[in-house]
Amino acid sequence: SAVISQKPSRDICQRGTSLTIQCQVDSQVTMMFWYRQQPGQSLTLIATANQGSEATYESGFVIDKFPISRPNLTFSTLTVSNMSPEDSSIYLCSVQQELGVNYGYTFGSGTRLTVV
Amino acid sequence: QKEVEQNSGPLSVPEGAIASLNCTYSDRVSQSFFWYRQYSGKSPELIMSIYSNGDKEDGRFTAQLNKASQYVSLLIRDSQPSDSATYLCAVMGSTNAGKSTFGDGTTLTVKP
Numbered sequence: 245s246a247v248i249s250q251k252p253s254r255d256i257c258q259r260g261t262s263l264t265i266q267c268q269v270d271s272q273v274t275m276m277f278w279y280r281q282q283p284g285q286s287l288t289l290i291a292t293a294n295q296g297s298e299a300t301y302e303s304g305f306v307i308d309k310f311p312i313s314r315p316n317l318t319f320s321t322l323t324v325s326n327m328s329p330e331d332s333s334i335y336l337c338s339v340q341q342e343l344g345v346n347y348g349y350t351f352g353s354g355t356r357l358t359v360v
Numbered sequence: 361q362k363e364v365e366q367n368s369g370p371l372s373v374p375e376g377a378i379a380s381l382n383c384t385y386s387d388r389v390s391q392s393f394f395w396y397r398q399y400s401g402k403s404p405e406l407i408m409s410i411y412s413n414g415d416k417e418d419g420r421f422t423a424q425l426n427k428a429s430q431y432v433s434l435l436i437r438d439s440q441p442s443d444s445a446t447y448l449c450a451v452m453g454s455t456n457a458g459k460s461t462f463g464d465g466t467t468l469t470v471k472p
Binding site: 275292343 | 448
């Protein structure tokens with residue numbers, strides 16, 4: 245199964261600044277998904293990153309706030325721009341793959357972001 | 361109404377018992393259903409995926425799907441303290457291009 249390396253694992257940032265999160269997959273994948281998990285809550289999809297085209301954003305998320313790059317089939321970045329305390333959350337990248345008899349997401353280890 | 365609803369929890373069972381986790385979904389055209397386990401401070405990990413009505417067994421885990429009732433469940437047999445985690449139900453529609461919608465999760469505690 246694919247292994248996803250995500251960094252940074254955590255960061256504390258000043259409001260108004262930006263943070264770029266990187267995800268590296270050890271195999272080629274068509275789609276990568278970026279999720280947010282706010283404290284005590286479930287996962288919310290931010291956008292789908294496709295290689296060679298613009299990311300597809302979900303309702304409530306916009307490119308100016310969460311620009312995404314997907315330069316090749318193994319790498320993607322998510323930037324959280326002009327941060328406010330409401331952006332404090334865990335950000336996760338994921339890919340779909342076969343896992344034994346199942347098929348579903350594998351997630352990166354997550355980036356725990358605190359905005360002060 | 362939420363798209364994916366789970367038992368509010370928390371759920372507590374004694375070691376060796378069967379834990380039953382339930383999930384309902386609102387979109388009738390949903391095609392794929394998933395159970396993820398998330399330990400505190402960790403990322404979710406896939407336990408089961410199921411696509412057809414009926415049961416699917418994998419070790420101590422059994423997923424059950426009833427599309428007519430828009431209901432999916434996860435049974436954990438011979439529960440162990442290491443099963444203590446939050447369990448997330450996720451649903452994917454046929455036209456969702458790989459995107460899953462997650463429930464809020466049910467926290468399970470297995471007491472020794």
